[in-house]
Amino acid sequence: MKKVRAAAFASGTGSNFQAIMEAEGLPIEVVLLVCDKPGAGVLEKAERFGVNASVFEPKSYESKSAYEQELIAELNGAGVEWIFLAGYMRIVGPDLLGAFEGRIINIHPSLLPAFPGKDAIGQAYQAGVDTTGVTVHFIDEGIDTGPIIAQEPVAVFPGDTEQQVKERIQQVEHRLYPQVIRQLLKETTYEDKTK
Numbered sequence: 001m002k003k004v005r006a007a008a009f010a011s012g013t014g015s016n017f018q019a020i021m022e023a024e025g026l027p028i029e030v031v032l033l034v035c036d037k038p039g040a041g042v043l044e045k046a047e048r049f050g051v052n053a054s055v056f057e058p059k060s061y062e063s064k065s066a067y068e069q070e071l072i073a074e075l076n077g078a079g080v081e082w083i084f085l086a087g088y089m090r091i092v093g094p095d096l097l098g099a100f101e102g103r104i105i106n107i108h109p110s111l112l113p114a115f116p117g118k119d120a121i122g123q124a125y126q127a128g129v130d131t132t133g134v135t136v137h138f139i140d141e142g143i144d145t146g147p148i149i150a151q152e153p154v155a156v157f158p159g160d161t162e163q164q165v166k167e168r169i170q171q172v173e174h175r176l177y178p179q180v181i182r183q184l185l186k187e188t189t190y191e192d193k194t195k
């Protein structure tokens with residue numbers, strides 16, 4: 001099977017990036033990590049996995065469009081076909097969405113449409129729900145909106161601390177994201193007939 005050239009986008013510690021890198025037999029080659037937070041923990045992980053990292057400071061651009069045009073040039077230069085958002089805490093604008101239409105997916109730690117945006121785990125915990133979960137979805141121009149590909153519920157037990165809920169959610173994220181990527185690309189890639 002031909003491997004899809006992929007980029008991961010992350011702003012934080014990168015545990016989902018790590019889960020993708022460590023998953024067995026994924027039909028992707030992660031050729032680039034895009035990070036919008038200089039010093040983020042994910043950068044050290046990229047180095048460990050030998051993945052080229054591009055660090056951006058979006059605020060230093062005159063507009064979101066200018067930032068994304070530079071991103072697009074970088075992604076095209078690396079031959080990137082698909083983008084996996086893994087804790088990228090920024091709304092993707094029309095430039096990047098248009099350039100990679102239908103080929104950007106995101107993971108979010110709630111059962112969307114419940115608790116979009118930042119600190120979804122804290123939001124759910126504060127709301128006192130007995131079930132939250134994980135969603136993997138195609139992105140659109142909204143905040144954690146777009147067609148849902150997969151969801152998995154996660155229980156919140158009486159007496160749980162927020163940290164316990166977070167750990168339970170992360171375990172699901174690290175299994176579900178690679179699983180969805182594998183399934184999705186199996187459906188959309190083709191056999192390389194030249195080999």
Ligand code: GAR
Nearest residue numbers: 012013014015016086087107108109
């Ligand atoms: C993950 O829980 C991911 O679902 C969430 O950020 C965290 C990143 O953790 N994403 C969002 O909230 C997107 N709105 P990580 O850096 O350890 O992968």
